[in-house]
Amino acid sequence: MEAVLDELIAALRCLPGVGAKSARRMALHLLERDRAGARRLAVALEAAVDTVGHCSVCRTLTARETCSRCLDTGRDDGVICVVETPGDVLAIESATDFRGLFHVLLGRLSPLDGIGPEDLGLDQLEKRLQDHDVRELILATNASVEGEVTAHYIGEMAARHGVRATRIAQGVPTGGELEYLDAGTLAHALSGRRDY
């Protein structure tokens, strides 16, 4: 095999979910049918790696000092939604009409992995609670054990500052069938029932 082609196939495997066969297919597709696309991707990768860092306010990914969301005066700065990753920000924005601000933890509390509050930018978040008139802190960490622990920790911080903390609902996912749900989800769904 050709060294340049081998290296391209190996490099494509750094993409999540791409194995040996997919990488080969991608490399051949780009070289045989879409060289303009390959060059565009190379330029976009370089540009992103060179310029994208974390927002100084909310810690999401941005190419500037402060991200466009934090600078947007049209947003409700009285509500801050706390999420684990920048991907969660995109997921929430594309699925909902939430137009408040975010705080991105870039992780979750996990003492076993040596991840404590200082790694999650909680000092920054606390400063935002002190300096701004925040009415509500939405705890949108994952529904995993670490996510719950993280939500609990941040919830206590909100209480210290007299800020209302809310947790996103847990229950039956859309299209879910009760018979196949795990016990924990079903218990959450029942205890979290609402007037109909």
Add this chain to the structure above:
Amino acid sequence: MEAVLDELIAALRCLPGVGAKSARRMALHLLERDRAGARRLAVALEAAVDTVGHCSVCRTLTARETCSRCLDTGRDDGVICVVETPGDVLAIESATDFRGLFHVLLGRLSPLDGIGPEDLGLDQLEKRLQDHDVRELILATNASVEGEVTAHYIGEMAARHGVRATRIAQGVPTGGELEYLDAGTLAHALSGRRDY
């Protein structure tokens, strides 16, 4: 959203099989967890697009004038395997112990799409049949209608030059169940039966 990030996500969609969600996941993965991999991929893409062209002899992808296979004196140059794409070359080499030479058509005969013999490098192949002592031409085009037509056309060319042409076997794929096979495959499997 950030323009640089948006452009990276859009550029990743030029990869085959990558939709909006996968592209977003890939972009975030690279920026959050594997910037070295992203830079490596950018360099590999540029290098491949800049240097990889087609072999002057067999038309497969190579960074040189003539590919390493065609220059390899350890190969049997009396057998040429005709395939449609460079990917077919890789598939055959990784699955079999075939160590002859190749001719890559970079397509198949398809009059409706305006693809004739001159687009498949058949003049080059004919020159190889004239100039070298070729014993066997293996027709390994796909088992599609166009692949069969292409194989037939090249088979007649081989006959004109007194070269033996063979066609790869058609029949039941490994693990295949007769009950679910299409009629054409089953007919091929029966008519192509061998002593056991």
